[in-house]
Amino acid sequence: MALQGNDWLALTIEPTLEPEIPICDPHHHFWEYRPEPAAYQRYLLQDLVGDINSGHNVRSTVFIEARSSYRTDGPEEMRSVGEVEFVDVMAEASATGQYGPGRVAAGIIGRADLKLGERVKPVLEALQAASPNRFRGIRHSVGWDPHPEVEDREIQGCLANQGYRSGAQALSGMGLCLETSMYFPQMPELAEFAKAIPDLTIVLNHLGGLMRVGPYGNGDDEVMASWRSGIDAVAERPNIIMKLGGVGMPRIGFDWHARTKPVGSEEMAQSIAPYINYSIEKLGSNRCMFESNFPVDKVSFSYNVMYNAFKLVSQGYSASERAEMFHDTAARVYRIGV
Numbered sequence: 035m036a037l038q039g040n041d042w043l044a045l046t047i048e049p050t051l052e053p054e055i056p057i058c059d060p061h062h063h064f065w066e067y068r069p070e071p072a073a074y075q076r077y078l079l080q081d082l083v084g085d086i087n088s089g090h091n092v093r094s095t096v097f098i099e100a101r102s103s104y105r106t107d108g109p110e111e112m113r114s115v116g117e118v119e120f121v122d123v124m125a126e127a128s129a130t131g132q133y134g135p136g137r138v139a140a141g142i143i144g145r146a147d148l149k150l151g152e153r154v155k156p157v158l159e160a161l162q163a164a165s166p167n168r169f170r171g172i173r174h175s176v177g178w179d180p181h182p183e184v185e186d187r188e189i190q191g192c193l194a195n196q197g198y199r200s201g202a203q204a205l206s207g208m209g210l211c212l213e214t215s216m217y218f219p220q221m222p223e224l225a226e227f228a229k230a231i232p233d234l235t236i237v238l239n240h241l242g243g244l245m246r247v248g249p250y251g252n253g254d255d256e257v258m259a260s261w262r263s264g265i266d267a268v269a270e271r272p273n274i275i276m277k278l279g280g281v282g283m284p285r286i287g288f289d290w291h292a293r294t295k296p297v298g299s300e301e302m303a304q305s306i307a308p309y310i311n312y313s314i315e316k317l318g319s320n321r322c323m324f325e326s327n328f329p330v331d332k333v334s335f336s337y338n339v340m341y342n343a344f345k346l347v348s349q350g351y352s353a354s355e356r357a358e359m360f361h362d363t364a365a366r367v368y369r370i371g372v
Contacts, residue, residue, distance in 0.1 A: 036294070039073040040084075043336040046296040050089030051342045055356070059086065059095040060141075060364035061239065061277055061325035064121055065102035074329040079124040083133045085328060085337035093361065094370050096141040097121045098213060098239075099173045111153075114145040115160045122165040141368035142168045143213050148201030149192070155204045162208070170368045171211035174198075175239075176224075179217045181249040193220070193227040202227075206234035211367065215239040218257075221264025228271035235273055235367060240280025240327065241309050242268065246287025262312060269316035275367055276317050278324050278359065281306050282331030282340070290334035297335050299342035307347050319355035323363040324348075 037045065064078055074081075086092040105116035121139050128138035144161045146154050162169050176198075177187035192198050205212055212234055216224065221242050228236050242264055250257050268274045281302075282290065288305060290297040314322050324344045326337060335343075348356050364370070 042073075043296055043332070046298055046336065046339060048299055048339055048342055050338055051299070051345045053089055053091055055091055055345065056361045057090055057092045057341065058140075058323075058361045058364040058368075058370060059092055059326045059328075060237075060323050060368065061098050061279065062095055062328045063098060063100035063102070063330065064124065064139075065100050068100075068102070074332055077329040079127060079133065079138060082138060082328065083128075083136075085326075085332075086136050086138070087134045088336070088338045090338065090341045092136040094137045094140040094365070096143065096170075096364065096368050096370075097125075097139040098143045099145040101145065111147060111150060111157050112160055114157070115164050118142055118144045118161050118164040118169060122168060125165070125168055137370075139168060140370045141170045143170060143211075144172050146172045146174065146201075148172075148174045148205065148212075149195060149197040151197040151200035152204055154201040155208075158205060158208055158210065162210075169210075171213060171235075171237075172205065173213035173215070173239075174201075175215040176220065177216050177243065178220065179249075183248050184217065184245075187215075191223075193223045199227070199230065202231050202234055206231055211235040211237060213237045213239065215243060217243040217245055218261045218264050221261075222267045224274065225267035225271050228268070228274050232271075232273055235275065236271075237275045237277060237367065238268060239277050239325075240283070241278060241313060242276065244280075244309060245285045247285050251287065258308075261309075265313055265316050272321075274317075274321070275363065276313050276322050278310050278313060278322055278344070280325065280327045280331065281309070282327065282334030284333070288334070296339065299339045299346055302335060302339065302343035303346035306343065310344075310347050314351070314355075314359070319351065319358040320363055322359050323367070324359055 103117050103120035104113040121142050125139035142165050146157045175187045176192040178190045
């Protein structure tokens with residue numbers, strides 16, 4: 035039987051590069067049970083702690099909603115409050131220091147349906163009350179694609195939906211940020227949305243939703259041209275922040291998850307460099323932050339190898355630029371004072 039999970043990842047062991055660099059990991063999840071990926075059906079505080087304490091100087095992390103541990107009764111729109119309550123308990127445990135020096139879930143991003151418009155405000159207030167010191171905003175992803183084989187997360191044209199925009203205005207009025215994921219052809223729509231709500235901080239996940247499989251497989255020239263055009267569009271909107279990561283997801287088009295031995299950091303850095311460097315070139319280091327997207331990306335590489343790769347790919351940038359991308363941009367955006 036083929037090795038899975040941590041046993042498989044242990045086949046590729048590396049020394050930690052530049053272990054002194056402070057890191058704020060701005061994107062990870064927790065869940066008690068999830069059917070896919072099978073190797074990581076459960077991922078809770080001790081699982082994350084095992085990863086962030088594997089060598090790098092992770093000072094703090096940010097939890098991103100995963101539709102887990104929702105309330106099972108009450109109004110439908112309020113059920114996501116249960117997830118923030120669930121995560122805040124783990125954050126409190128981490129804050130005692132008994133799990134190591136890093137502060138897990140120092141920022142928490144919950145879930146609310148912005149299509150509720152103004153009616154989303156009581157939901158946002160309930161999410162805030164569930165974690166008064168850590169709640170920083172919500173993720174309402176808008177992924178939609180015309181190809182039937184691509185899984186949709188939202189209705190077509192959600193970013194132009196008046197209800198969604200009204201809900202985003204309510205979010206902005208409370209000083210909260212909007213986290214979102216999408217597919218890369220939607221980035222120009224996000225740029226228009228960001229222009230319409232300039233006071234809202236928008237965090238775009240996973241290199242803008244890059245996809246190089248399915249209908250976007252075997253066409254890298256066309257995909258890259260479209261992706262670069264989307265990056266150019268979002269770069270013009272100063273209220274959009276980009277997360278550099280998500281590259282372990284199979285949809286990105288690397289075969290790492292299917293190998294008998296996990297990828298090493300040098301190969302990984304070389305593979306992701308065109309996407310990372312173009313994003314930094316266009317948005318600047320003060321609008322970019324390296325993310326783990328664990329445990330989703332853990333199907334492809336270990337936490338230690340991943341941050342080694344980020345360090346290798348960023349070696350050409352100044353110390354201050356690297357400090358922004360590894361820690362300071364995230365600490366600013368999520369208001370983390372560790």
